[in-house]
Amino acid sequence: MSSNAVAWRLPVLTLDAEANLPRHVEAQPDEMGATYLAGTHLLDRLTSSLVPNAELSEILRELGAKAAAESTAWEGADPSRAESARATRSGSPGLRASEIDERIRYDAFFGIRRVASISPESLAHSVLMTVSMSLLDLADAQVGHAEVVAILRGVVVATAWIPYRRSNAVPVPLGAMDCQFRFRVGHLLFAVMANFGAHHLRLAIDEVAGTIDASRLLTAATFVRASTAAMWFSTAFSSSSYSLTVRPPMDAASTRDHGFSGLDNYDFRVMREAWERVADVAQTLDLDEEDREALSVLFETVIEDNEHHALIASAMVGLQPSLKHERVMANLPGAVKFAAVAALRLNTDERRELFVRFVTN
Numbered sequence: 001m002s003s004n005a006v007a008w009r010l011p012v013l014t015l016d017a018e019a020n021l022p023r024h025v026e027a028q029p030d031e032m033g034a035t036y037l038a039g040t041h042l043l044d045r046l047t048s049s050l051v052p053n054a055e056l057s058e059i060l061r062e063l064g065a066k067a068a069a070e071s072t073a074w075e076g077a078d079p080s081r082a083e084s085a086r087a088t089r090s091g092s093p094g095l096r097a098s099e100i101d102e103r104i105r106y107d108a109f110f111g112i113r114r115v116a117s118i119s120p121e122s123l124a125h126s127v128l129m130t131v132s133m134s135l136l137d138l139a140d141a142q143v144g145h146a147e148v149v150a151i152l153r154g155v156v157v158a159t160a161w162i163p164y165r166r167s168n169a170v171p172v173p174l175g176a177m178d179c180q181f182r183f184r185v186g187h188l189l190f191a192v193m194a195n196f197g198a199h200h201l202r203l204a205i206d207e208v209a210g211t212i213d214a215s216r217l218l219t220a221a222t223f224v225r226a227s228t229a230a231m232w233f234s235t236a237f238s239s240s241s242y243s244l245t246v247r248p249p250m251d252a253a254s255t256r257d258h259g260f261s262g263l264d265n266y267d268f269r270v271m272r273e274a275w276e277r278v279a280d281v282a283q284t285l286d287l288d289e290e291d292r293e294a295l296s297v298l299f300e301t302v303i304e305d306n307e308h309h310a311l312i313a314s315a316m317v318g319l320q321p322s323l324k325h326e327r328v329m330a331n332l333p334g335a336v337k338f339a340a341v342a343a344l345r346l347n348t349d350e351r352r353e354l355f356v357r358f359v360t361n
Contacts, residue, residue, distance in 0.1 A: 010111045010181060011129045012078040013188045016118040017091025019270040021199045024120035029163030035067040035128060036159040043152045046145070056148070057139040064135030071128035073165035075121040084113040091116060092266075099263075106264040109253040110187045124162045127192055131155050134189040134233065137182055141236040147229035154193045154226025157219060179237040183246050186234020187265075190227050194267035197223030201274035205281045212285055214294035217278070221294075221301040224271070228305045235312055242316045275302055279354040299355040306351050310344040 042059055045051055051059070079087065085104050091114065092100045107114065115122070138151065197220045204216035235242065263269055275298065282295055 010184050011133050012111050013130050014078050014113045014122050014126045017087040017114040019195050019198055019267050022120045025161045027161050031164040033162040033164050034070050038063050039156045046149050060135050060139035064132045067128045067132035069167045069169040071125050072169040073167040074125035076125035079113045079115050087114040087116045102264045103266050110184050130188045130192050133185045143233050143236050147232045150225045150229035153222050158196050179241040183234050186230050190230040191267040193223045193227040194271040198271040198274045212291050214290045217294040217298045221298045224301045228308045239316050303351050306348040310341050314341045
């Protein structure tokens with residue numbers, strides 16, 4: 001690291017207020033973008049041969065720099081925090097005022113801004129910049145092989161719609177990384193994957209025609225798995241770093257009555273609601289073998305996601321409560337201490353029921 005290196009600046013991720021994606025993400029460009037092509041090549045290598053860690057780190061760093069350069073070819077005007085808050089308030093159907101406030105607070109902490117309707121140019125810029133920062137940091141993170149592959153699969157599918165544009169951008173300066181940056185940029189990567197996952201889940205069911213799109217369910221499963229890997233990446237540091245460096249500012253960003261929880265993560269919330277809708281509607285349809293197999297893959301991935309989440313929570317906080325339950329204990333004297341991993345295991349049981357509904361019937 002050179003003496004004049006500077007700390008990385010967390011990128012701003014601009015997303016649609018209702019986690020919608022423009023129709024352009026369905027298009028097949030005439031000429032594929034540089035990040036997609038390089039990512040596909042690396043994914044092929046990782047799934048067919050052994051790539052030494054040192055070489056993989058260098059390739060990930062090169063791929064991250066390529067994505068950063070490519071992002072500059074697209075418009076990237078980010079809304080102000082005030083503009084983002086206004087878009088969020090008008091784009092939170094079904095949420096109570098207090099839930100919207102927590103959603104805005106959560107977005108502000110992680111660096112997410114919202115617009116009423118995101119343009120393809122803005123989405124391309126945000127996706128590529130988030131991918132860039134994630135891969136540049138992933139190059140130096142101690143993350144398992146399966147998680148790197150899952151992230152790359154998500155990156156490839158999430159950039160497949162972005163056409164090639166020439167860029168004359170200069171290389172990205174590498175700065176001093178820290179666990180705060182990794183935790184936050186990992187959450188931004190999670191948000192991107194959740195948006196694309198929700199998109200395909202929403203379009204997988206045609207209630208009027210009474211049909212299900214198995215290929216979209218499988219694509220959605222790819223994004224669910226990539227979001228799981230993003231969680232592993234976001235916590236690729238020691239538990240002491242989490243408790244001493246990461247958790248305190250997140251705790252401070254919460255309110256006295258409400259600690260951040262998964263439901264404050266709007267992008268996850270939308271994706272979860274979308275797969276629950278798939279499960280509900282699927283029960284009413286006459287499913288063929290291909291449909292059932294796709295549903296099996298999707299909901300097995302959903303179950304595994306929560307199993308991974310429990311392991312991550314265990315690694316970071318052991319048997320300590322979540323921020324949300326800490327507030328419950330503080331505000332309700334005598335409340336029973338409830339470990340975060342215990343709550344996540346209950347969630348896993350609930351998700352397993354989605355799988356059992358139709359897969360075993």
